[in-house]
Amino acid sequence: xxxxxxxxxxxxxxxxxxxxxxxxxxxxxxxxxAMPLAHVGYVFDGAPYVTPTLQWREGDHVYWxxxxxxxxxxxxxxxxxxxxxxxxxxxxxxxxxxxxSVNYRSVMLLGRAFKVTDPEExxxxxxxxxxxxYPGRWDMLRPVKAIEVKATxxxxxxxxxxxxxxxxxPPIDDEEDNALPIWAGVVPVSMRMGKAVxxxxxxxxxxxxxxxxxxxxx
Amino acid sequence: xxxxxxxxxxxxxxxxxxxxxxxxxxxxxxxxxAMPLAHVGYVFDGAPYVTPTLQWREGDHVYWxxxxxxxxxxxxxxxxxxxxxxxxxxxxxxxxxxxxSVNYRSVMLLGRAFKVTDPEExxxxxxxxxxxxYPGRWDMLRPVKAIEVKATxxxxxxxxxxxxxxxxxPPIDDEEDNALPIWAGVVPVSMRMGKAVxxxxxxxxxxxxxxxxxxxxx
Numbered sequence: 268x269x270x271x272x273x274x275x276x277x278x279x280x281x282x283x284x285x286x287x288x289x290x291x292x293x294x295x296x297x298x299x300x301a302m303p304l305a306h307v308g309y310v311f312d313g314a315p316y317v318t319p320t321l322q323w324r325e326g327d328h329v330y331w332x333x334x335x336x337x338x339x340x341x342x343x344x345x346x347x348x349x350x351x352x353x354x355x356x357x358x359x360x361x362x363x364x365x366x367x368s369v370n371y372r373s374v375m376l377l378g379r380a381f382k383v384t385d386p387e388e389x390x391x392x393x394x395x396x397x398x399x400x401y402p403g404r405w406d407m408l409r410p411v412k413a414i415e416v417k418a419t420x421x422x423x424x425x426x427x428x429x430x431x432x433x434x435x436x437p438p439i440d441d442e443e444d445n446a447l448p449i450w451a452g453v454v455p456v457s458m459r460m461g462k463a464v465x466x467x468x469x470x471x472x473x474x475x476x477x478x479x480x481x482x483x484x485x
Numbered sequence: 486x487x488x489x490x491x492x493x494x495x496x497x498x499x500x501x502x503x504x505x506x507x508x509x510x511x512x513x514x515x516x517x518x519a520m521p522l523a524h525v526g527y528v529f530d531g532a533p534y535v536t537p538t539l540q541w542r543e544g545d546h547v548y549w550x551x552x553x554x555x556x557x558x559x560x561x562x563x564x565x566x567x568x569x570x571x572x573x574x575x576x577x578x579x580x581x582x583x584x585x586s587v588n589y590r591s592v593m594l595l596g597r598a599f600k601v602t603d604p605e606e607x608x609x610x611x612x613x614x615x616x617x618x619y620p621g622r623w624d625m626l627r628p629v630k631a632i633e634v635k636a637t638x639x640x641x642x643x644x645x646x647x648x649x650x651x652x653x654x655p656p657i658d659d660e661e662d663n664a665l666p667i668w669a670g671v672v673p674v675s676m677r678m679g680k681a682v683x684x685x686x687x688x689x690x691x692x693x694x695x696x697x698x699x700x701x702x703x
């Protein structure tokens with residue numbers, strides 16, 4: 268069964284374009300799981316900052332991390348943040364400038380960020396990140412060191428308030444414009460994974476493990 | 486000659502990872518021009534909001550737009566905003582969890598947003614957006630209507646304060662880890678444009694104009 272996410276009180280309820288809004292957890296989770304790149308918004312001295320960072324989901328929480336020296340991460344602890352994940356799926360060309368659009372999937376999550384402080388729990392979260400991107404890789408790696416755990420901050424947020432927005436399909440032109448001899452349609456956009464490039468230290472004959480060929484974004 | 490952008494006073498100067506920071510306009514403009522999807526941060530009742538939106542650059546300004554009914558756009562006028570554009574260029578797999586990374590290009594711009602209010606200037610900006618994405622398309626379209634100009638808000642910001650960050654290249658493992666028999670390297674990530682799909686009203690025989698095949702993102 269899919270839990271519904273609180274539709275963000277009044278503050279994020281989608282007043283416009285409600286047909287594009289969705290609050291169910293399945294929709295939200297699918298978008299979070301499809302795109303590791305997130306944009307996290309903080310307020311710092313009253314002004315907004317938006318930083319790109321990797322996010323990963325574990326159950327009902329979303330996490331992100333960065334250097335323990337990061338002023339943004341320090342400022343984010345126990346304050347309101349906004350974590351947004353977006354995928355560009357297509358360029359939508361209409362017969363009028365006004366109806367041009369893009370196809371996309373996006374999630375906006377609101378809430379108070381908490382900091383993961385227990386070293387063992389932090390290491391578990393690092394494992395969560397690695398395994399989310401590259402299943403099976405964690406156990407192949409040189410084990411994590413205490414100093415690395417210390418040097419990294421992990422922030423999390425419960426998936427509780429927010430929304431997903433999705434646009435799919437062709438342009439929606441004004442009815443009377445559809446007869447115009449103007450090409451209109453969609454150019455799909457997707458993320459392509461290229462051929463893996465080993466670094467110069469990989470011994471001859473050591474090919475990439477299976478998870479490298481299975482990376483999917485989008 | 487390339488102008489330097491003010492390195493964001495103290496508030497955004499890149500205290501960490503300075504080797505990844507760049508303040509020259511050529512670097513910033515190249516990233517803005519490569520990716521129309523931006524994430525704009527606003528402060529609304531003291532909390533941060535990050536909304537995905539299309540941005541386009543005209544000279545020394547960056548613009549974005551949306552419905553005139555949008556609370557975010559209304560809240561943004563003449564207040565501090567942060568516009569961030571990011572491109573994910575590769576997944577970087579190292580021999581330790583700690584040194585995993587991503588290759589990316591990103592720009593963070595800070596400043597006060599202004600609203601374009603003059604209807605003729607707004608129409609010029611719509612043209613700027615269409616032509617940035619699809620050179621030559623504006624003149625093929627059904628002309629813009631006054632009501633459409635009114636229904637759309639255009640916000641702009643001078644490119645004056647901010648920074649670009651770029652990571653490229655292989656993983657940087659701890660020296661002593663390079664001898665480990667663990668595969669490490671980069672999986673390139675890029676944006677792929679699919680085959681254009683005409684909508685159901687396009688007359689038989691009317692193929693897409695040249696700009697459709699020339700869309701490049703990334």
